[in-house]
Amino acid sequence: MKAYVRAWKNCWEGRACAPEFKGRLRSRMSVDVPQGRDLAVTRLSRHVGQVRIPKVGVVRLRWSGPIPGVGRESGRVTGARLVKDVLGWHIVFRTEVEVGTPAQHPGPAVGIDRGVNVALALSDGNDQHHGPWLRPKEAERLLRLERKAARQRRARQPFERTSNRLHRTYDQIAGLRARAKRRRHDWQHQATTKLASTYGTVVVERLRITNMTRSAKGTTKQPGRNVRPKAGLNRAMLDEAHARTVELLEYKLTERGGQLLPVPAAYTSQTCSTCGHRDPASRAGIRFACTSCGWTGHADTNAAVNILNAAGLGRVRTWSPAPEGREASTTRRAT
Structure with missing residues (x-):
């Protein structure tokens, strides 16, 4: 009550x-x-x-x-x-617990790009990786149980009560997924504790996970394209639980005297961190090759540097429109 x-x-x-x-x-x-x-x-x-x-x-x-x-x-x-x-x-x-006001964290600032290929890509190159949440045998067992549950559902008649065998299969599937969730949560705690202890200011993108993982199925009149690849990408993004990572990082930074700065996520993966030129053709998968200055590197690391720059803690860029759809860039050092 x-x-x-x-x-x-x-x-x-x-x-x-x-x-x-x-x-x-x-x-x-x-x-x-x-x-x-x-x-x-x-x-x-x-x-x-x-x-x-x-x-x-x-x-x-x-x-x-x-x-x-x-x-x-x-x-x-x-x-x-x-x-x-x-x-x-x-x-x-x-x-x-009574907690006093912590002293300001003396650590440096870092930008973090959250992705699928690299879980947490840092602007200084100290990326945080993790393996698969389920071991190979566990992943095989999960796939076998999901197929078994699909066969048992097909055998049911409309409005028929769910059988005890199907309930048992559901429980086994839920057990494997709960084990993966616990391992993911444990890795997130370890990674965020390490980051909060090392860095004083952490800059992240302000992502809208709900919009990013929206289905590409479309409607009957306007069906979507590449629905199956988009569905796989959505599952991979949701499996990373990026929103929870930011929540853990925020309160741990506060406890240690640090701060978390969210910045807009627009064009951070299309902009060159060296010259500031923006071109969608510069990125091809995990490789970034600037079409203007020729700089090449990992796309996630390049995005992490741009995220740090967007907060005014690195190199701040201002762009001006250029003819034929290109953009000229000027670079200045932040004070």
Whole structure:
């Protein structure tokens, strides 16, 4: 009831839409413990702890990290939430910690281009890569289970209840995808922590992921082109979870005295970072070859340098129109 009242207050004050019914199959099962005074969180060993849950009793848990207010950690536990997903039950603690104003980060500035070929391309060349989220055998098993689920769906009659075998296949698919999601989240935490500790100012593109991953199917009167390649590109972009990377990077930079600067993303991949000439023909896949000055290099690194320049922290360029669709450029050093 407390969450329900808060949802209506947020709606009336213009911060959110009106609350709706939660779908049983489209949401995760969760139980909220609003107060932390009776949880009695105790650490038993390096990887094992226990917590007292109301109406359940003492439950053991796997200790995955330090919790403020437990042991020698400063702070206090204000509540918890039990969440169930395909990998099992998890407990998330709400904590309260007093944090002072951090000193300004002394690190340098860097521009980051988020992509598919290179996950995080940095303007100084210190790119952040990752391997596939699923191992080869796991990817083969996922493909086999998806084909199996498609055969089981074809065998169903219209309006027939989903069989237990199909439900079991769905659970196995969800387990593999949840494992990949956990590995991706772990890599994002490690990469963003490294970046926030090294650099004082990080410049990123202001991307609209929803518009970028829109389907190219089109309509009946105006069908789209290259629908299947665009669908594969959309899946690859969504699999990177670029928006979450920026969210993690933003709060980690704030904790360390750094800052995150978003800049417009227009033409950063078509502009030469050396002479400032803009031409779509300069980029061919991951290779960038300027049609004006002849500079060649990696396209993602070139875009990362342009992103840094767009924030006024590198070389700032101003473009003036030139005849025959070309653009002349002038370069000046930012103070």
